Amino acid sequence: MVSYLDIDKELEPYGLCLRGGFVENSTYLLVGNVGSKMWKQFGREHEDWIEPNPMDNWTRKSMDALAQKIGATVIYPFDGPNYAPFQFWAEKADCVFPSPIGPLIHPKYGLWHAYRAVFLFDQAVEDVPDIPDEASPCERCFTKPCLSSCPVEAFSQDKPFKFQKCIDFLNKNLEGSCMKYGCLARQACPVGKQYAYEREHAFFHLERFRRLAPK
Ligand code: B12
Numbered sequence: 600m601v602s603y604l605d606i607d608k609e610l611e612p613y614g615l616c617l618r619g620g621f622v623e624n625s626t627y628l629l630v631g632n633v634g635s636k637m638w639k640q641f642g643r644e645h646e647d648w649i650e651p652n653p654m655d656n657w658t659r660k661s662m663d664a665l666a667q668k669i670g671a672t673v674i675y676p677f678d679g680p681n682y683a684p685f686q687f688w689a690e691k692a693d694c695v696f697p698s699p700i701g702p703l704i705h706p707k708y709g710l711w712h713a714y715r716a717v718f719l720f721d722q723a724v725e726d727v728p729d730i731p732d733e734a735s736p737c738e739r740c741f742t743k744p745c746l747s748s749c750p751v752e753a754f755s756q757d758k759p760f761k762f763q764k765c766i767d768f769l770n771k772n773l774e775g776s777c778m779k780y781g782c783l784a785r786q787a788c789p790v791g792k793q794y795a796y797e798r799e800h801a802f803f804h805l806e807r808f809r810r811l812a813p814k
Pocket residue numbers: 675676677679682683684685686700701702703704710712713714715759760762765782804805808811812813
């Protein structure tokens with residue numbers, strides 16, 4: 600039988616890890632990154648650095664190979680439009696909750712994690728962990744600094760992310776703090792600070808977001 604712990608080990612050399620799983624017809628195992636571990640592995644081979652999105656290219660190449668090795672089908676979060684519902688799956692698999700600014704928050708890793716793939720198995724998988732019984736950190740965060748730290752107020756409690764406002768600001772402030780240190784709203788969150796993306800990693804995502812987001 601396939602084991603959750605064995606697959607998690609296979610992911611280590613990529614700086615990735617399993618982020619929980621659930622059963623619904625097939626067994627779903629989510630693959631993700633926590634902090635910048637992945638950043639240290641990604642892009643080591645020059646041939647992986649293919650624009651416009653080298654990280655997606657690297658993910659596909661490495662996870663296609665691993666899926667074949669472990670006998671899984673693989674789905675990616677970036678294949679779309681008609682994107683696979685990764686945030687919905689993540690809430691079924693792991694201890695994560697919607698944050699007021701959009702990305703899911705984890706009690707330990709805060710906003711500093713993301714999803715890179717899901718493996719699907721026709722068979723049962725051993726050792727899939729139960730979801731820890733913890734509350735969302737946002738419930739006891741009364742001042743919600745994430746909501747008041749964006750210079751252009753791209754976030755508000757119950758409205759969708761005004762991403763065009765963010766992109767316009769970034770384009771006009773290429774040397775500004777967001778591009779230099781990463782999204783200030785995410786930085787303002789006190790949870791999981793030790794997992795905050797390294798500068799170059801944060802810059803990579805913001806730069807791709809700035810250049811590639813839908814117009
Ligand atoms: C399309 C998309 C975007 C688009 C949304 C544009 C739009 N309104 O259509 C844009 C380009 C703006 C975007 C931006 C970002 N995104 Co995005 N995005 C996605 C993607 C590929 C599909 C979402 C979707 O359309 N779902 C289908 C619809 C029907 O469901 P929905 O719930 O209504 O989806 C909406 C939200 O997901 C929202 N959304 C998507 N990303 C983000 C990010 C933020 C900050 C907010 C507030 C909302 C938001 O836009 C969707 C459409 O309205 C998902 C991956 C996936 N497959 O789920 C990642 C995803 C949601 N994004 C993610 C992230 C992290 C970001 C960024 C923070 C950049 C980054 N990679 O670090 C940026 C925000 C920039 C910043 N200031 O920091 C992560 C969230 C991880 C987590 N912890 O929950 C995901 C899951 C990708 C991943 N690999 O893990 N994203």
